[in-house]
Amino acid sequence: MFHKLNNLRFQIVRTQFQTIYFSLLVIACVLFFTYAILSPDWLSLESIFFSLLLISLFMTPIAIYVSFHYAGHVKERMDGISVLISQLSKGRYGARIVDKEYKETGDEIHHIANDLNGLADKMQSQVKSLQRMADEKNDFAQEAHKVATMEERQRLARDLHDAVSQQLFALTMMSQATVKLLNKDPEKAMHQMKEISQMALQAQTEMRALLLHLRPVHLSGESLQTGIAKLVEELKQRCSINFDLKLDDSLRLLKGTEEQLFRMVQEVLSNILRHAQAKSVSIKREESISLYIRDDGIGFNVNEKMENQASYGLKTLKERTEELGGSFIIRSKEGEGTYSNIRIPL
Structure with missing residues (x-):
């Protein structure tokens, strides 16, 4: 009930009554002053009260009618503005206000309606632009995915050719030569067998690293700590490296951040398997x-490696951390192992 009394229509009615009764007060003051000071014969107290009562009875219904009639027009126009704002908030950007009746007069409400219509036009245009950009982004993403897939395939093929394929070819040639030396020079054949064993171990390590790249690079709904722990368990079964893992589940990150961190850890471990010849790894x-x-591997020269155009892994790690607003620090020295630090701000 009190809420309805505060709406626009009743506020206009109250304003009209305030105007009428203030005018009555002024008229009453003038009449009483005239009666008290001048005391004319035609003016009496009865005529003063009768006049004030007559004016009140006559003006009150007129004020009510005029106020409600005018307030109805104003409320109708304000309701149109309210409906438009509601439609825009719901995403219906094609809604507009039609205010033809006051087009020529151009009062304040008409200007507000025109401004809102202009705002709706701009919002509709921006939505179309955003949808067009989303479609273009989707097309670019699909193209980028295709290009990235082709690049990854080419990189894996190059790694297989440069590392595993050449090592297998060398193993084949050395094993054939060793077979011929077994009877002629057993000591030299034994030395070559040891080299063959070492080369086979290196080829196996390279293959494990490549298989690690082919492993799914997403967490499948698991936490970062759980994903790294499972990855380390898989590596323990495939190689003789001793892993020291110290992670906890106390930190909760955005899924996108966890996915990126998991890929970076996977990349670092792949580099360790392929190049470090390490016996232990600490995470x-x-x-x-x-x-x-x-x-605790053989280490390398970081500056030379980063300048090398073929250093795909280290550059990828640096780019991924920068995308998250973080930093990637790698320190290494030949013969003293490698230290990697992935730091992401909260």
């Missing part, structure tokens, strides 16, 4: 989001 988390991966 731990410190501070907020700071992953440390350390191995």
